[in-house]
Amino acid sequence: MSAGLPPASTVRGKGLAADDLGLAGSISVGLSSTAPVYSLAATLGFIILAVGVQAPVALIVAFFPILFIAYAYRELNNETPDCGTTFTWASRAFGKFTGWMGGWALALSGIVVLANLAQVAGQYLWRLVDPELGNNVPLVTATGVAFIAAMTWTNYRGVDLSEKMQRTLIIVQYVALALFTGFAVYRIASGQAFDPTQVSLEWFNPFAVDNLQSFTYAVLLSLFIYWGWDTCLALNEETRNPRTTPGRAALISSVILLVTYVGVSVVVIAFAGTGTAGLGLGNEENAGDVFYSMSEAVLGDWAWVAVVAVLVSAASATQTTILPTARGTLSMAAHQALPERFARVHARYLTPTFSTVLMGVTASVYYVVLTLVSENFLADSIASLGLFIAFYYGLTGFASVWFFRRTLRSSTRNLVFRGILPLLGALMMSAAFLLSAADMLDPAYGSTVFLGVGGTFLIGVGALLLGVGLMALWYASARRREAADAAIAAYTAAPM
Template sequence: MSSAVTDESPAPTKGLSSGSLGLWGNTVIGLASTAPAYSLAATLGYVVLAVGEKSPAMFLIAFVPMLLTAIAYRELNSVMPDCGTTFTWGSKALGPWVGWMGGWGVAVSGIIVLANVAEVAAVYFLRAFGLDQVAESRIAVLLLGVGFIAAMTWVSYRGIIVSERLQNVLVVFQFIVLGGLSILALWKVYAGTAGPQAVLPEWSWFSPVGLTSSAIAAAVILCLFIYWGWDACLAVNEETKDLARTPGRAAVLATVILLVTYCLVAVAVQAYAGFGTTGIGLNNEANIDDVVTVLGGPMLGPVMAFVLLLVIAVSATASTQTTILPTARGTLAMAVYKAVPGQFARVHPVFKTPSFSTIVMGVTAGVFYIVLKLLSEDALFDSIASLGLAVAFYYAVTAFACVAYFWRSIFRSTRNFFLRGLFPVLGGAGMVWAFGISARDMLDPEYGYTSFGGVGGVFVIGVGMLALGVPLMVACAARLSLRPFFRGESLNRETPVLVPDFEPPRGGL
């Protein structure tokens, strides 16, 4: 069996660069994909709007299904370290149609977020260098945003090692700034030098008591967005050392690091800014889109304000690149198992990256961004609000695939019962709950910035993008060369994992 795949001759071993990443490099890719600085800046204000001072509680609540889902990812990866992740696991455990839609959910998430993080990177870079008037120009921002997508697509095309080295710099920069800002803010609050608007942190901020289910669901779906992305470290599993264990450990480690960071920043921002309706208060509607940089200027002056603008731009840029990695590898796996046309199985003979899939993902995201940006910026904003639906969907597919795949062994040990049964079921149920409650609320035409025919634009974009996968799947199923997949022949429970040097675990599952 060939160990490499070229543009001229695709082979089933995929041909990615095996053994290139260690635990830290893998974790960095998961962290970078979440864009922690940008996610907090763009989302924290809306979480506070939904639940007041209890935003830390929402980060804790959203963390639970995320951790449980990460456990499901880890367990599945331990026996099937395939870069197709949700697609491959869902197809093996739940059948080809569910698996294909799970893979589509991953692709939808990538397309939506790429358009938005490119916009954010462009705007914040311009603002950081004092070009506020240029940042108000739709065409200037569009051109720069498309440039970021093109540049990060090129980095992803050039190889996983280049990607990891870039992300090491970008991720460390983000966490140093976020951690330093939070510690300094809390120091000033407890020293009494933060100003009259500041409030002391309270333990009640970590409790959801007193909130309605709708408020919790709205906040949790926002928090799912800021946690989303850690699974990128599973998508590069075939390029990781000890591929059956390291990616799963990196996924759990990344979610824990994010939980600590998000709670620390949320407490620091709330304590320093307070909840007033004027100035830097969190209930001032002028601050809702970016409470982090609003806070930085008054606290640290113009130099730190520049650094905060720059770190958010860097965060969005890092996410642009790491979002391409899992989506391109997902479509690569789909092509190898004959679920999509064979061109997507092409891997560059030198760089060992999914060449065709990477380019297609970059071009698709660029076109999606251009269309929404030119037609309606409000629709672009609503598309990111809809992202949680796609994320909850494919995370749920993965969690339930874990239970279905390991069903025969769940009751053989206490470990299996919890890690392959109960925890994934609870994680999947949490995702379904968040999806259902949020979809119901998104139907309201007042939800978000747009509406279509009396239905909220966020719902139309979120559900519509997922639903678009159905006719695409049917079109693939109609192709003679792809029918083996949809008949369960090219990928099923017994299909060996097409990864070089991987020995499947012995014994029944």
């Protein structure tokens, strides 16, 4: 059925803690990894700038490829629960080289987004003290690195501790969202909204969009704010009922995110409208963080809640982002696709040691170096994140179709959930990759330009190509080691 890795049974027992997570814990990890409050704060304004009141339907349309890929994850996990996820499944479907690139894209996305999350956590922590301190780059950078260090330590100490922290932090996020939306609805109902806008069914009609290009851009933005739910699949070997619970958690998490994003977008538009003045969501000055710009008008003396919510969201996602990458590299090492040290597991805490620490150190170095070089360079690297996500999500969808190709006709269920939906999701992710890459080619897309090409494109594509080089080096050195071991074995076996 597949090629590239040995049978699953030969690589069981990586040393991770078994049965630590239940369904509720997996869902909380999946939601926290997506950072719902921060994702909305940072992205919703730009979606509304693109399509105005059609923002809710853009969020709905973007959900479908995510849902289809979630089914691919569920089916592959049910067949082969392995913390390597995309790496493992793509390797079994297409061979170790393709799988390695999937693992590399996952690692890249984790490193890049950690730099962003650390920066946001640092900014919002100091905004609580003094809004001006949030613009102090050295202070924010040092604080961001401290956040990464703290969350690396938490992950090192065990998945049970991590899950308990995430359950608390996701509750805090949703309580803050409930307060924000509750106050906003109250002010709308009492006539205190900035620009009361009547909710209409047209907001949910994709055919009411005036500009297809703008709608496509909004869907692409919406697509990537769902990213992160797959973390619960990376913890499958540490979850009770590893073949079923992580897949269910992924589907439930993605549906909760859909309801959250669409619901909040409707309330925000109804409160502030899409005008270009003041708090209007057509005002570009508000796009960077709709919660922060609206916090005083909505929450009054409780405006600090919006700042805390984004801070908690970024901090919790900092922790959960380390989890899948550390386990992905652990699995790659267990399958001899990385040096053996990546497979080390703590004897007491039962967590990946080298992989976890290396993830924290790499993300910190990446963040500090890019900040020192240029904040524009850091911003463009973060903007390239969508390429990595679309790449490994799409690869997982294609892997499902090919891995299960011989069983697709055995039942309608298999055909739909292992074939049709994953294929549709993979094709949509491929389209998202190509459309995003085409947009990033434009020098005006980001903040940097090299030789007339957008820096965001060069950073994203260059990082993926770097993976090809690293993979080639690793497998070339592995062949040399195998040849040397064979020569030594032959020499020692020869008669004297």
